[in-house]
Amino acid sequence: DTGVSQDPRHKITKRGQNVTFRCDPISEHNRLYWYRQTLGQGPEFLTYFQNEAQLEKSRLLSDRFSAERPKGSFSTLEIQRTEQGDSAMYLCASSTYSQETQYFGPGTRLLVL
């Protein structure tokens, strides 16, 4: 049984570039969540999907951010025109509808220079 996986694990980019991260949830999990975590803080909710439907988005998710889960399996999070303030760990989690515990992936650490 594999857990949540994320790719890449680390990304360094220059300000203004676009980046895309991928998350593969636990196979039978129909809910998928994205969080952002900065140094010394707990994770902050960004958005979540139930199957392919994006059901909630945080105010933190500006128009430069977009997330998709086209077939209800893996998800991508894209950040356009990155800014230095986007530097953070981006965490993905998944759960089933009936079991509410969210299981986290290893995260993608983004550094914007």
Next chain:
Amino acid sequence: EDKVVQSPLSLVVHEGDTVTLNCSYEVTNFRSLLWYKQEKKAPTFLFMLTSSGIEKKSGRLSSILDKKELFSILNITATQTGDSAVYLCAVGWSFGNEKLTFGTGTRLTIIP
């Protein structure tokens, strides 16, 4: 605004000591409280609590929830160096934990 507050922010103890970590919350439509352990990677799930007064236990770790006073504690007995981590408390809302609200965590350091 929903809020989860953890204390202390950091704690340094010697191996073998017992520690108690605190989590208080102000969340509308509370449904459950979760504890996670985070080393230098993803948070790993420890406990989920939904009912007051029922202790959850796993080895040397235990946790309990007080829904009247709006707090939870996480106890670790006979601490080991492998317990060194950030312990995160998160609260989920009614109708599913679609949005977990996390505290800032307690950084626990165990000295051999």
